[in-house]
Amino acid sequence: MTARNLFVRQRSLIGLVHYTAPPVVGGVESVLARQARLLTQAGYAIRIVAGVVDQTLFGVEAVAIPLMYGGHPQIAPLQAALREGQRPADFPRWRQRLRTALSEALRGVEVAILHNVCTMDKNLALTAALYDLVRQEPRRWIGWHHDAVILRSEAPRFPGEPWDLLFRPWPVVHVTVSEARRQALAAAWGIPMEQIHVIPNGVDLEAFFRWTPLTRSLVEQLGLMEADVILLAPVRITRRKNLQAALAVLRILRERTGWDARLVVTGPPGPHSPANRAYLEELRHLRTAWGLEGAAHFLCEFVAEGLPEEAVADFYTLADAVLLTSQEEGFGLPVLEAGLARLPVFAYSLPPLEELGGADVFLFPETEGPEDLAAAIARFMETDPVARLRRRVRQQFAWSTLIQARLIPLIEDDHLPVP
Structure with a gap:
């Protein structure tokens, strides 16, 4: 059973706590x-x-x-005094x-x-109040430490509470x-590193690139x-696009x-000849024969009429390279x-691609076959630092991946102690 399915069945209530939120x-x-957003989408x-x-x-x-x-008019004066090492008489009341x-x-x-409130001094009355609750109320408390006063050499250190709450592990x-x-x-x-989990910040590709709902799906x-x-092939499915060669490269x-290399063909069969439907069927059979069912994706199988232009543009933001194996072109807009x-x-x-791309694209005589394209793609992906970083960000630092692979297991791990 996946973490997501387990979680949907149990439907836990998760609290997110910080000084401020959007x-x-x-x-x-x-x-x-x-x-x-992502925990809600997962069912929490x-x-x-x-x-x-x-x-x-x-x-x-x-x-x-x-x-x-911390900037609340009633809290700000209290905070100002605490930062000078003075504990006002009314501090216990605010706590x-x-x-x-x-x-x-x-x-x-x-x-x-608890985001940052265990380790930062933005509102010490809040920190002290939460410390009391952690000790008094049984639930799973997760301290999410983005920053920490204890790591700042210039931070003043005053004796007693609430100041020393920032300098010891809760x-x-x-x-x-x-x-x-x-x-x-x-x-x-002074604790073992194993007592601290690492969950890095991520990037939300959907939001960053403004993907359409269709692209997200x-x-x-x-x-x-x-x-x-x-590999992106932003073309219609017609025989002159020579997509069997693209499958061979893959x-x-x-x-x-x-x-786990993938090929994404964005277009539908060309509308002007019934032969294009037959060509799609040939490609499907070839995909099956070569064991590429989960790797070669004809998006017309999901959107029969083909992707709208804005969704095609989305796939350019996701892909690592454009692959064109056409035998004939009049222009070459994908370049x-x-x-x-x-x-x-x-x-x-092809002459139009040479004209458009010149020395800035990787062009190969068709006589060299798909082996040379595959080898060139592999070399580029292994040696180009931008390509390596892009791949690592997509695989390791997408928020959706981090939530599913790291946070949900931490939430659901019954072996972790409830303080």
Whole structure:
């Protein structure tokens, strides 16, 4: 049973806690928003608890406790005194007030993710109140440490609470955002590194590239985010496009490298000849014969009329290279589009492609066969630093992958202690 299916059945209520949340703009706020959206899509019930929060954010439940914001008019003077090492006489009252409000806001929450509030000094009354709740209320508490005062050499250190709460590890499940942060925190706290989990920040490809809903659906259905290499053939399915050669390139590339290489053909069969439908069937049979069913994707099998232009443009943002194996072309628009998308082009040499791409595309005489194209693609993907980084980001740092592969197992791991 997958983590997602397990989770949908159990339907846990997850609380996300931070000083502020969107519409406030910030790095941690952005992470919180991504977690809220993707955990909701995975089936979780989400409640955001923050000093400032958009009540309609992704349709999740949101609770605003204004005193959680360190800049609140009633909290700011308290904060100013605490940062000077002075503890005002009314500090316990604010601590209690926040503790009561937070306890009510987190009622029913099974897992609470505390972003930065365990290790940062943005609102020390909030930090102290949450520390009390961690010790008093049994639930899985996850401290998500983006930053930490203890790692700043210039940070003043005053004796007693609330200041020393920032300098010792709480009884929570610890998460930090990089291996470097984990090593530094473990050394500062004097605990084994194994007690701190690493879940890096990610990128939301869908949002970053503004993909259409159709593109998002196709990418998920085809599992393209996990692919090692994605070759894009933005062409209609007609015999002169010589797509059997593209399939051969894909087969050889997969066999010689062991990569999960994919081919995405965006267009439908050409509409002006019934022979194009027959050609598609030939390609399907070839795909099956070569064991490429999960690797060669004809998008007309999902969108019969073919992709709209905006969705085709989306696939340029996802692909690693453009592959053109045509036997004849009058122009070669994909060469220009690939240039704008900063993608390498691997193609059989035709006069229009030579005219458009010149020395800036990888052109091969058709007599050399698909082996040479496959070898060139492999060399490029192995040696070009931009291509390597692009592939690593897509595979390892997409938020959707991080949530599924790292956060949900942490949430669902019954072997982790509940402080």
